[in-house]
Amino acid sequence: QLQLQESGPGLVKPSETLSLTCTVSGASISSTSFYWGWIRQPPGKGLEWIGSIYYSGSTYYNPSLKSRVTISVDTSKNQFSLRLKSVTAADTAVYYCAKAYGDYVGVFSDYWGQGTLVTVSS
Amino acid sequence: DIEMTQSPSSLSASLGDRVTITCRASQSIGSYLNWYQQKPGKAPKLLIYAASSLQSGVPSRFSGSGSGTDFTLTISSLQPEDFATYYCQQSYSTRYTFGQGTKLEIK
Numbered sequence: 001q002l003q004l005q006e007s008g009p010g011l012v013k014p015s016e017t018l019s020l021t022c023t024v025s026g027a028s029i030s031s032t033s034f035y036w037g038w039i040r041q042p043p044g045k046g047l048e049w050i051g052s053i054y055y056s057g058s059t060y061y062n063p064s065l066k067s068r069v070t071i072s073v074d075t076s077k078n079q080f081s082l083r084l085k086s087v088t089a090a091d092t093a094v095y096y097c098a099k100a101y102g103d104y105v106g107v108f109s110d111y112w113g114q115g116t117l118v119t120v121s122s
Numbered sequence: 123d124i125e126m127t128q129s130p131s132s133l134s135a136s137l138g139d140r141v142t143i144t145c146r147a148s149q150s151i152g153s154y155l156n157w158y159q160q161k162p163g164k165a166p167k168l169l170i171y172a173a174s175s176l177q178s179g180v181p182s183r184f185s186g187s188g189s190g191t192d193f194t195l196t197i198s199s200l201q202p203e204d205f206a207t208y209y210c211q212q213s214y215s216t217r218y219t220f221g222q223g224t225k226l227e228i229k
Binding site: 037039046047048049052060062063096098102105106107108109110112113114115 | 123153154155156158160164165166167168171172175177209211213214216217218219220221222223
């Protein structure tokens with residue numbers, strides 16, 4: 001059974017960098033047709049897609065966050081990571097990692113981590 | 123950017139009701155439309171992909187339809203576990219935007 005688990009600090013200071021890691025079990029992060037992505041949800045609000053990385057290493061980012069976001073993969077650890085720099089209170093959210101499947105029918109996230117709350121505050 | 127607009131934003135219904143939620147895209151997205159269900163404190167769960175394909179393990183009372191710009195999610199007979207928030211998401215462009223959500227509440 002495929003599982004994803006987010007990890008990282010729950011509190012980040014303004015202007016610093018938010019760093020989260022997603023550990024994947026039950027599947028290889030190098031599998032073809034799989035995308036690995038990050039989605040966030042501010043408290044009481046809707047979902048916002050942050051970005052995805054394909055098994056080949058290609059990355060796709062939300063244009064509104066692109067200048068601050070980096071998603072990378074560590075195949076040796078079967079993990080992928082999110083870095084969001086220069087954070088503000090507006091970046092406070094539950095951050096989810098997710099595995100997506102993509103082919104001619106589109107891309108859809110069929111497995112999700114449980115989510116981790118990151119608060120930006122001094 | 124492709125904007126996704128759901129209606130209504132909230133909906134009250136009774137057990138056994140047939141419910142329809144609508145999602146409209148700001149431009150044609152073919153059938154690249156997914157639906158998710160989210161319960162409080164939980165991660166979203168994939169219900170429907172490619173506009174009308176039922177994800178494995180999802181009850182058959184859920185169905186999706188539409189193409190182009192207009193899509194619907196229908197629950198044929200509401201069950202207690204269906205009260206949740208529902209989101210549509212497009213995957214036509216690589217900015218996989220979500221709708222704002224529809225909260226389904228018990229009447």
